Amino acid sequence: xxxxxxxxAGRDACGELCASGQAEGGLVRVRQGLLWIAGSLWWWLRQVxxxxxxxNYLRRSSRDSCAGGSEDRSSLRAISAEEFYLENLRxxxxxxxxxx
Amino acid sequence: xxLAKRLLWFLVAAVGAGGLGFIAVARGEAINAVWLVAAAAxxxxxxxxxxxxxxxxxxxxxxxxxxxxxxxxxDGRDFVPTNKWVLxxxxxxxxxxxxxxxxxxxxxxxxxxxxxxxxxxxxxxxxAVQDFVVLFCSVRRDGKSLGQMAKDEISGVxxxxxxxxxxxxxxxxxxxxxxxxxxxxxxSPWGFFTIAMTVPIAFLMGIYxxxxxxxxxxxxxxxxxxLVMASVVGGRYIGExxxxxxxxxxxxxxxxxxxxxxGFACSVLPVWLLLAPRGALSTFxxxxxxxxxxxxxxxxxxxxxxxxxxxxIDGTGPIFAGKIFPFCFITxxxxxxxxxxxxxxSGTTPKMLSKESQARMVGYGSxxxxxxxxxxxxxxxxxxxxxxxxxxxxxxxxxxxxxxxAVATISSWGFPVTTQEMSDLASKVGEVTLFNRTGGAxxxxxxxxxxxxxxxxxxxxxxxxxxxxxxxxxxxxLTILDAGxxxxxxLLQDLLxxxxxxxxxxxxxxxxxxxxxxxxxxxxxxxxxxxxxxLGGINSLWPLFGISNQLLxxxxxxxxxxxxxxxxxxxxxxxxxxxxxxxxxATMIASVQKIWDPNPALGFLxxxxxxxxxxxxxxIPASKIAETQRLIFNDRLDAAVTFVFAALVLVIxxxxxxxxxxxxxxxxRVVLREAPVELSRITA
Numbered sequence: 167x168x169x170x171x172x173x174x175a176g177r178d179a180c181g182e183l184c185a186s187g188q189a190e191g192g193l194v195r196v197r198q199g200l201l202w203i204a205g206s207l208w209w210w211l212r213q214v215x216x217x218x219x220x221x222n223y224l225r226r227s228s229r230d231s232c233a234g235g236s237e238d239r240s241s242l243r244a245i246s247a248e249e250f251y252l253e254n255l256r257x258x259x260x261x262x263x264x265x266x
Numbered sequence: 267x268x269l270a271k272r273l274l275w276f277l278v279a280a281v282g283a284g285g286l287g288f289i290a291v292a293r294g295e296a297i298n299a300v301w302l303v304a305a306a307a308x309x310x311x312x313x314x315x316x317x318x319x320x321x322x323x324x325x326x327x328x329x330x331x332x333x334x335x336x337x338x339x340x341d342g343r344d345f346v347p348t349n350k351w352v353l354x355x356x357x358x359x360x361x362x363x364x365x366x367x368x369x370x371x372x373x374x375x376x377x378x379x380x381x382x383x384x385x386x387x388x389x390x391x392x393x394a395v396q397d398f399v400v401l402f403c404s405v406r407r408d409g410k411s412l413g414q415m416a417k418d419e420i421s422g423v424x425x426x427x428x429x430x431x432x433x434x435x436x437x438x439x440x441x442x443x444x445x446x447x448x449x450x451x452x453x454s455p456w457g458f459f460t461i462a463m464t465v466p467i468a469f470l471m472g473i474y475x476x477x478x479x480x481x482x483x484x485x486x487x488x489x490x491x492x493l494v495m496a497s498v499v500g501g502r503y504i505g506e507x508x509x510x511x512x513x514x515x516x517x518x519x520x521x522x523x524x525x526x527x528x529g530f531a532c533s534v535l536p537v538w539l540l541l542a543p544r545g546a547l548s549t550f551x552x553x554x555x556x557x558x559x560x561x562x563x564x565x566x567x568x569x570x571x572x573x574x575x576x577x578x579i580d581g582t583g584p585i586f587a588g589k590i591f592p593f594c595f596i597t598x599x600x601x602x603x604x605x606x607x608x609x610x611x612s613g614t615t616p617k618m619l620s621k622e623s624q625a626r627m628v629g630y631g632s633x634x635x636x637x638x639x640x641x642x643x644x645x646x647x648x649x650x651x652x653x654x655x656x657x658x659x660x661x662x663x664x665x666x667x668x669x670x671x672a673v674a675t676i677s678s679w680g681f682p683v684t685t686q687e688m689s690d691l692a693s694k695v696g697e698v699t700l701f702n703r704t705g706g707a708x709x710x711x712x713x714x715x716x717x718x719x720x721x722x723x724x725x726x727x728x729x730x731x732x733x734x735x736x737x738x739x740x741x742x743x744l745t746i747l748d749a750g751x752x753x754x755x756x757l758l759q760d761l762l763x764x765x766x767x768x769x770x771x772x773x774x775x776x777x778x779x780x781x782x783x784x785x786x787x788x789x790x791x792x793x794x795x796x797x798x799x800x801l802g803g804i805n806s807l808w809p810l811f812g813i814s815n816q817l818l819x820x821x822x823x824x825x826x827x828x829x830x831x832x833x834x835x836x837x838x839x840x841x842x843x844x845x846x847x848x849x850x851x852a853t854m855i856a857s858v859q860k861i862w863d864p865n866p867a868l869g870f871l872x873x874x875x876x877x878x879x880x881x882x883x884x885x886i887p888a889s890k891i892a893e894t895q896r897l898i899f900n901d902r903l904d905a906a907v908t909f910v911f912a913a914l915v916l917v918i919x920x921x922x923x924x925x926x927x928x929x930x931x932x933x934x935r936v937v938l939r940e941a942p943v944e945l946s947r948i949t950a
Contacts, residue, residue: 210352210355213348213352214355214359215550216481217481217483217484219481248480251538253343255538257344259541259752260752260756260772261753262610262613262753263613265361265363265365265600266439266604
């Protein structure tokens with residue numbers, strides 16, 4: 167779950183920032199809160215738009231290979247960004263993915 | 267729940283009930299659109315907080331300890347555990363199509379009240395329940411599709427009905443939305459230029475995402491958006507230029523041909539070149555415009571000029587014929603309950619859900635958002651002066667060919683409008699005329715422009731807003747048209763591959779071209795039928811779409827009910843049986859009326875007989891005989907198609923009812939075909 171670990175790291179970082187922000191005062195806390203919101207929105211937008219798909223795929227591939235992976239998972243060799251993009255589009259547009 | 271929360275929810279309930287009560291009983295006084303929005307928002311909150319929670323905990327008993335298919339079968343491609351907010355975005359972008367925008371606009375001919383009530387209550391008690399329960403069923407069955415689940419849980423007949431319904435809906439919906447685009451762009455050089463420019467812009471975006479910055483959809487969409495906005499602004503100069511405007515001015519027939527060619531090109535061209543970039547751009551523009559419209563309504567706080575109920579509840583409406591029941595519900599379709607959503611809920615989404623409990627937010631919550639979009643479309647239609655609304659949406663065959671005749675007819679109904687008002691409005695939005703622009707898109711665009719200009723600018727920029735709205739709708743619609751044609755091609759290839767293997771190969775070009783041509787010819791036929799229809803086409807095609815969409819919803823709700831019986835949840839059957847009974851009543855009555863009603867404006871066969879009688883009596887000029895014969899054939903074809911849809915609804919219902927009876931009487935063993943239970947390792 168690359169997306170999950172990414173997000174969890176973001177949350178930890180935010181926790182630290184928020185903690186230091188408390189010491190520095192309210193204004194800094196507000197600024198950091200806004201930055202966190204903007205960062206979360208940007209993260210969400212990248213995930214929904216598909217911008218982060220290849221990064222997620224690479225993260226998942228490396229996690230599976232590190233973990234040893236089962237037979238079927240280890241058979242997923244990391245493909246290039248271009249191959250991944252085309253394969254992703256082919257799968258996405260060969261089934262109903264839009265509604266009326 | 268502590269006292270403060272109880273009080274808060276009591277307040278929400280009171281505002282919702284008060285708001286709905288106020289808009290329901292108010293007569294003869296101006297109602298602000300904010301009332302509608304506030305009442306709806308409160309009902310959605312109550313529905314989500316209490317009803318969906320009841321469904322999740324008592325009826326479906328969602329279990330986060332149980333691994334979802336995304337976790338058990340994770341392959342990094344189809345099955346991927348996904349953050350719930352991301353999945354919500356994916357799911358909402360997939361279900362939000364042009365249906366909830368166009369349907370409410372057309373249904374506004376009955377007044378704002380019936381449509382609003384159905385959008386809000388139908389969404390909370392019907393549509394959202396269907397989406398949620400189907401998503402749950404699919405998650406418990408390894409992400410199986412609606413057709414597969416109907417086959418496994420009900421019978422092979424139900425599975426076949428689902429497949430047939432999907433193909434029919436794809437065909438009919440593409441024709442209908444194509445017709446909406448044709449009617450929005452005919453004789454409109456500004457509109458045509460803007461939409462035409464989206465094709466080369468999509469090519470550019472496709473090349474950018476394929477070769478320059480692989481897969482960077484946000485950058486490409488921003489680039490595309492800037493260029494599309496430049497086209498919207500630049501289109502004004504095309505429209506006003508005597509030298510250039512003729513090159514961008516086309517009749518409805520010419521536009522229909524272009525749309526047919528576009529659909530064919532999308533089906534055979536590589537997906538990265540046209541389909542994918544258009545899809546990305548459309549998603550961004552769609553989500554952005556929906557939020558913009560919500561903000562615009564809150565900022566402008568427009569007054570609803572349409573009465574709560576109009577005289578057309580008696581079935582004599584100019585936009586489409588038929589009484590408030592069942593046609594208000596058939597017409598709104600996706601804005602309250604859409605069978606097509608069940609395909610998305612049993613498609614990609616169940617394969618990405620990381621926890622069962624998230625089905626509530628993704629399935630139920632997304633449909634509430636969709637319902638809210640439909641409500642905003644209703645507001646956009648009802649802030650227009652009713653006379654203008656009817657002048658834009660009524661076909662020439664009903665109100666008359668010339669403006670003076672049209673305004674006289676519409677004013678005689680009690681909705682005063684003048685030719686001067688119409689020509690002023692047309693000139694403000696940069697159009698030659700706004701008379702007889704059937705299909706809903708132009709009136710939605712005028713309504714949106716009115717709201718945007720009232721909150722963000724003034725009437726000087728109304729033309730820009732109008733064409734921005736037209737661009738938004740057309741982009742939306744053409745995305746359905748291109749994606750639908752391609753999916754239809756895959757479905758057909760899958761089917762024909764059983765008869766001759768090469769036709770089933772999705773990479774074999776002769777097969778691609780052959781099957782694409784068949785699909786395009788199927789929807790193209792209905793599109794041309796609509797374009798040539800003197801009553802505007804929407805009168806016959808939109809109900810056909812509504813009926814086929816509700817047929818799919820009947821399959822979905824029969825499946826949901828069967829699964830609940832098998833789960834020994836019969837005491838909660840009303841949650842799916844209630845919407846099913848309502849849906850089947852509306853669909854069957856609408857089907858019977860569309861086929862056999864003696865009024866030629868409503869019944870297909872009566873209209874065919876009326877035309878045939880005119881042929882016999884010689885009242886049709888010789889030059890129109892061939893066209894009339896074609897209209898007669900089309901009426902009979904539409905009647906046959908409606909009959910098949912209605913018959914399928916009955917077959918599914920009888921098949922399901924038989925199974926329910928056998929389960930209840932213990933004559934058939936209950937077999938719930940859920941995937942094996944495995945404990946989840948994902949921590950929420």
